Structures are given as structure tokens and as C-alpha cells.
Amino acid sequence: MDNTYIPVQMKVENILIEDPAKTLRTFDLSFINSEDKERFKYMPGQFCEFSILGRGESPFGIASSPTEQDFLRFTVNRTGLVTNEIHYLQKGDEVGIRGPLGNWYPVEKFKGENVVIVGGGFAFTTLRSLLIYLLEHRKDYGEITVIYGARNPDLFIYKDEIAEWEKRDDLNLHLTIDKEVDGWNKMVGFVPTVVKELAPKAEKTWCVVCGPPIMIKYTLPVLVELKFPNDRIYTSLERKMKCGIGKCGRCNIGSKYVCIDGPVFSLEQLNTISEAF
Amino acid sequence: MIKIEKNKFDEFLEILKKEYNVFAPKKEGAQTSFKEIKFAKDIEFNNINTKIPKEIFFPQAEELFMYKDSKIENIEKKKAIAVWGVRPCSAKSFILIDKIFGRAKQKPGDKNFEDPLWKTKYDDSLVFTIGCNTPASTCFCNWVDCGPFDSTGSDVMVYDDGNGFLLEGISKKGIKFLSDIKDFEESNDKDRQNIEVLKNIAETMLSKPIDKDLLKVKIDKSWNHSIWDEMSAKCINCGACTYNCPTCHCFDIQDEGKSNKGKRIRLWDSCMFPDFTNEASGHNPRDLSKDRFRQRFMHKFKYFPENNGDYLCTGCGKCIQVCPVNVDVRDVLNKIIEF
Numbered sequence A: 001m002d003n004t005y006i007p008v009q010m011k012v013e014n015i016l017i018e019d020p021a022k023t024l025r026t027f028d029l030s031f032i033n034s035e036d037k038e039r040f041k042y043m044p045g046q047f048c049e050f051s052i053l054g055r056g057e058s059p060f061g062i063a064s065s066p067t068e069q070d071f072l073r074f075t076v077n078r079t080g081l082v083t084n085e086i087h088y089l090q091k092g093d094e095v096g097i098r099g100p101l102g103n104w105y106p107v108e109k110f111k112g113e114n115v116v117i118v119g120g121g122f123a124f125t126t127l128r129s130l131l132i133y134l135l136e137h138r139k140d141y142g143e144i145t146v147i148y149g150a151r152n153p154d155l156f157i158y159k160d161e162i163a164e165w166e167k168r169d170d171l172n173l174h175l176t177i178d179k180e181v182d183g184w185n186k187m188v189g190f191v192p193t194v195v196k197e198l199a200p201k202a203e204k205t206w207c208v209v210c211g212p213p214i215m216i217k218y219t220l221p222v223l224v225e226l227k228f229p230n231d232r233i234y235t236s237l238e239r240k241m242k243c244g245i246g247k248c249g250r251c252n253i254g255s256k257y258v259c260i261d262g263p264v265f266s267l268e269q270l271n272t273i274s275e276a277f
Numbered sequence B: 001m002i003k004i005e006k007n008k009f010d011e012f013l014e015i016l017k018k019e020y021n022v023f024a025p026k027k028e029g030a031q032t033s034f035k036e037i038k039f040a041k042d043i044e045f046n047n048i049n050t051k052i053p054k055e056i057f058f059p060q061a062e063e064l065f066m067y068k069d070s071k072i073e074n075i076e077k078k079k080a081i082a083v084w085g086v087r088p089c090s091a092k093s094f095i096l097i098d099k100i101f102g103r104a105k106q107k108p109g110d111k112n113f114e115d116p117l118w119k120t121k122y123d124d125s126l127v128f129t130i131g132c133n134t135p136a137s138t139c140f141c142n143w144v145d146c147g148p149f150d151s152t153g154s155d156v157m158v159y160d161d162g163n164g165f166l167l168e169g170i171s172k173k174g175i176k177f178l179s180d181i182k183d184f185e186e187s188n189d190k191d192r193q194n195i196e197v198l199k200n201i202a203e204t205m206l207s208k209p210i211d212k213d214l215l216k217v218k219i220d221k222s223w224n225h226s227i228w229d230e231m232s233a234k235c236i237n238c239g240a241c242t243y244n245c246p247t248c249h250c251f252d253i254q255d256e257g258k259s260n261k262g263k264r265i266r267l268w269d270s271c272m273f274p275d276f277t278n279e280a281s282g283h284n285p286r287d288l289s290k291d292r293f294r295q296r297f298m299h300k301f302k303y304f305p306e307n308n309g310d311y312l313c314t315g316c317g318k319c320i321q322v323c324p325v326n327v328d329v330r331d332v333l334n335k336i337i338e339f
């Protein structure tokens, strides 16, 4: 029987601790069976249920890009039972995933136009996927701007890659932290304020926003003020999820299920849903 | 249509049992619920107020799979199920749940999104629905596109005329089953007339349905209205309404056992519980009792109709019977159209 609840077997290939407090860890997984790898086709913005037998499942956005063939990446913030257990994983351990689940950022629509990526804290995961994807298909897109904020410099994820991205001349990268600290010579200020200051031009541009709910809430109006049309602003929502396939009934916002109709929604869509904000 | 006299039911049951595991209402203590049946004498034929039969296809706790030393064992398919004696409000609820569990959402890269546990049980099942000669005071099936003799979701409709049962094939499966069984008498004109009489009497026992067009207009505008504060004030979020509802299908997924041996199971869950939507971060999009109360009704009377064209309610009245503080879904609907 084809049982969609059975996870695909994966092996932990690599683990990276992202912050000094060790609350954020990045896991690179590989498929144990090659047929599973063949079948697993995904796009930036999709997510998986990460499974540990005996503990349960937890949903995470996929942080790798489909252009990266060798591994599937997840960055996990330690918050509860399952994430705690994930943090104990060692290289070589076996885990499971179900996915890819949900929809994705509409990269086809972005073609030939500019893209602004706005991210906050450790929610940069699927934004990394998106950015790597865009950079891999660099000539298909216009200007690419990234505005990435964190509470303090320690809490940026993918620091090594950020250093690489900073060197590129085909990418406008703006990093900001909430409050001034010694040794920081980049921007200071909350993401919505910084977006307002930088005022990326809205013409022929798409915007993707992802971060803590409060950041999203205050950034969307700024983008509207900057004249981004509602149908060109996208965000990825988080809700408690279990099944990931529109059955268990808990992740809805209004008549939409975040797990199958989302997690990616346009502001235009969200404006029609009373429960969205 | 064939006729089965009550004293011949054993014969009929034997035929049914050859191909199916047969479930029917069985009395145990004060409660009548659907159980696997071996003998006709165990069947409770008259009680309209049974526990809902949802758990036959969607048990309260159910294994998704088992595992041992990181090897996963799939669930096995069992013998097909026949259910005798569900009411039209339950038969229709199967169809409604099937719209969610039976759905395969096909997107690039997606695997099959059908629910395997539901489908292996429900798809080959044979549903015998008994028409309701005497609807209860809590029944309002006629408000929500169902009715005491509605055949939606039934393979065979059963009419109880006092002496015996008249069986009418509805689905292809049901018609075939009836045409294959021999040795039972065919119904006559008089039987058919009797059924019409029963139907008419039942109709008169129901209350006047709500204005559905008005409900649609008003529920869309009700989100921020104080009726939700008023109506939810007495609800204690016990979840009894959802656990007894034939159409509620929400569940939780949990692991039972250790890392080297155990099973992953799903359990009925309820939108009435705070934990249902409480996120690991502590943020809860439905923090207030009102939010959860409103979700239950929005889901049944707005969201599900928007997505699937039907109310997620068959008017069975179970939630009215079990609510400890007398929340009545009919009052809620009336409040919505009257504000």
C-alpha cells in the first residue's frame, strides 16, 4: 500500500552549528535510497516533515536549492521535544523526511524582472534556497537585492555564505542588526525601517518577505507604501502543522491550508482572509 | 428492491459475512455503538441514537505504521467492511470526509496525497443506510442538504416498515450486491407505497430549514461581530461536540514507543483545544476560546463550503445532545442570520 505517512530514509551527512548559543543547527541530509532521490523534486519555498522515530515529526522549510543536487538542507531552531532531539543527531545518523510539501515562490513569474528578498533571523532558510536558485540562474533575472536582519550579528545563519555573497557584484546585500554593537560596521535598525530607508524601487520588481510574524506584519505595509503591488509581494507563513497534506485540519487560515495552499501566499491573497493577520 | 423479514436476518447476515467484516449497532451498557457483528441477535435495530460510526473507517487512535530498529512496517489491508444501519446523516458524513481524506492533490513532485488508512477501509466498503422514520428533536438534517431518507453516501438504502426491511440498491456496488443475492422476496407496490408514507411522516417531524443564501451572506460579514463573543461565552472548550461529530476529521500525530521499536499513530484532535494551534514558539493564532469557537462554525459553514461545495455538517444533532452547556448549532446559525 502506498502510505504517504511513511517517511523517506535519510542520512545525516553534515552538521553545522550556526550560533554561539548553539540553538541553531544546520543539517545536510542525503537520500539512502537512490529511487527516493529521483522522486524528490522540489522548488524553493517548499517544506518537509522531519521525522525522528519514537519522537515524532516537525515541519521545516527546505534551505537547500534544487540546483544543489548532493544534499537536502534544514536549519533547526531548538524549541521543543522534536527539535531538541534533532539537535542531538550525529553525523551518520538515520532520520526520515516526508515531502516536498506545500507550494513555492513563483520563480517563473520573476523571470526577466528584479527580485527583492527581505528576511529576518533564522527564517532565512527558504530564502537561502530561493537566493541560491536565482544566483544559479542569474541571467534569467534582473537586479537582486537582499535585506537580511537579525537581532545581533551572532544570529545570522549561513555566515560563511553571506561573506561570499558580499563579494559578488551582481547582488545587493544589506545586513542589519536591531541594536548597535561593537565591531559592527553595517546597518543598524529593524527590518521594516531599513526597507523604508533603502526604498528598493517597485517597478518591474517582485518581493519575497520571510521572518518572524511581527517582522512580516510591519514590513508588508512599508512595501505597499513603496508602491509594490499586492500581487507582487509574497510571504511564507508558519502555522503548527502535523500531516502536511491537508488532512489533519490544524494549519488553516480561513479557508486556506498553509500546508497545501501555502506556505507561500501573495499579499493579495492574504488580504481576502480575515484570519490572516 | 428486496424484502428481508426480521426473523430471516441471520440468513442475510451470513451472506454478507462471506465477503465482509460486518459492523452494526450493538448495545453495550447504556451506549449503542458500531461494533463488528457475528450474529443478528447482537444487533440493536431500533436505536436512532447510536454513537457515530465514524470510527469504523477513522478510529479514534490508529497506527500509521510500525517501526523496529529503523525498519518501517507498513499497515496491512484487511477484509472489506460492510456497515449495517447507519443513518443518512452518517452516510453523508463519509462522503464529506472522503472529500478530504480521499483527495489526491497532484502537483509536480508530489507523491500521492490520498490518505491510505481511510481509503483502504472506505473505498471497498458497503454502506447500508436505514431511513429515519422518526427523526429526533435534535435532528436538523433538512437544513443542511441531507434528510431522513437522503441516500448520499449509501450503497443500499434500507426502509424499516415494521415487519421487515426493504433494501434498495443506490450505488453500482449496492445494486450489484443485491442482484447477486438470491432467496429473498421482491418488494411489491404496497411496500413501495408504505415507504412513501413513512417518508412523508418523517418530513413533517422536522423544523423549517434556515435560509441558506442569507446564511452565506451573513456569515461572510460576521467575523468581527460581537455575536461570536456572546455565543462562545458559555463554551468550556471541552471538545465533546467535535469528538461526537460524524464530519470532524482533525487529528494529531504522535509516536508511541522508543526509538528502536514502536509505532506512529494518529489520534482524533479538536479545534476546541488551545494546543491544537499552539506553536512551539508559544504563539497561538487561536488563543481565545472565542477564536476556537468561531473556527468550528466557520470551518463547517463557510470554509468547507467554499472549498468543497457542501456544509461540513449533516444535521445529525449529536453536538447538541452532548454539549454540557447547551450550545445548539441551530441557535448559532440563527444568530448569524439575524444579527
Ligand code: SF4
Pocket (backbone or CB within 6 Å): B241, B244, B245, B246, B247, B248, B300, B312, B313, B314, B315, B316, B317, B318, B319, B320, B329
Ligand atoms: S456539527 Fe453537530 S449537527 Fe453538524 S454533523 Fe457535527 S455533530 Fe452533527
Ligand code: SF4
Pocket (backbone or CB within 6 Å): B234, B235, B236, B237, B238, B239, B240, B241, B242, B272, B322, B323, B324, B325, B326, B327
Ligand atoms: S460540547 Fe459545547 S462546551 Fe464543549 S466544546 Fe463543544 S460547544 Fe463548547
Ligand code: FES
Pocket (backbone or CB within 6 Å): A240, A241, A242, A243, A244, A245, A246, A247, A248, A249, A250, A251, A252, A257, A258, A259, A260
Ligand atoms: S498540516 Fe494537517 S492540514 Fe495542514
